[in-house]
Amino acid sequence: MATLNILILNGPNLGHIGKRQPEIYGSQTMDDMPELLAQVMGDKAAGIAVSHFQSNSEGALIDRLEKAREEGVDGVVFNAGAYTHTSLAIADCLAWIEVPCVEVHISNIWARTDQPLRQQSIMGERCIGVIAGFGILSYALGVQALYERLAG
DSSP states (O other), X not given: OOOEEEEEEEXXXXXXXXXXXXXXHOSOOGGXXXXXXXXXXXXXXXXXXXXXXXXXXXXXXXXXXXXHHHHTOOEEEEEOGXXXXXXXXXXXXXXXXOOOXXXXXXXXXXXXXXXXXXXXXXXXXXXXXXXXXXXXXXHHHHHHHHHHHHHO
16 A cells, blocks of 8 residues: 555644643643554554644635645544634535545543533534544544545
8 A cells, every 4th residue: 555645734722732731632742643653553654644734724724725635635634623613614625625534632522511612513524533532642543544444
């Protein structure tokens, strides 16, 4: 199998993973991803090329999704942050770009009972699946899910 090109896309306030509210989001950073991916994927990790992009801007995230389509990215692991719950524009983009996407969240959005809006995902129905609540491991599990879907 050829190398899979996976884009990890992070939305607003996720440029500070590991520093921002560690009681909710944990202390691991995106720098820990290669090790986590190797733990989850084992030897299969060698067949995956992962790139990262983070923006606080909704338009920049949409631009990056459209660029991913043009580049032939095989799949996207996407934590849209608060845009998960509010962005019809991101959901619309995911609907047309025809790049498989796994929605991920560091926290379990359905357990955020203090903020009912955070329990909803506008983009979820445009994704092949959702992984939430496993800290930064959610990203590695998202990559694994894409690998299994695309390789199978």
